[in-house]
Amino acid sequence: MQVDLMALYRRWGRPDIGVDSLAEWLCFAFAFPSGEKFTLQREAYNPPTPGFLLSVTSTLFSAEAAGQLIKAPDISEAYAIELSSEVEN
Template sequence: MQVDLMALYRRWGRPDIGVDSLAEWLCFAFALPSGEKFTLQREAYNPPTPGFLLSVTNTLFSAEAARHLVKALDIPEACIIELSSEVAS
């Protein structure tokens, strides 16, 4: 997903920070009223692209759901730039 880090800061506040054996990660986590969850995450210091990885629960794993999640972020310039080949149309 293409979305500006500072736009996320302004709209949703500071991200959570996670660390694993590969890197430190910026993570914005969201829960929908239905109970479904999704996150936006990217490597903190040397991201390979300026975008974020959108990670979702199974019921949100579709192109249609991704479009709804982008809209729910309420950041006009946010957009999906690539979908996994496993995502249902």
């Protein structure tokens, strides 16, 4: 998902920081009123692309849900870059 990091900061504040054996990650977590959750994450210091990875729960793993997810952070310039080939149509 392409969304400006500073736009996320302005709208949602500082991200959570996660660390694994690969890198340190910036993470923004969101939840729908239904309880479904998703995160936007990207490598903190040397991201390979300007966008964010969108990680979702299984019920949100569909092409139909992608539009909802892109609108949910309430940043008008956000858009999908690429959907995984595993996403259900």
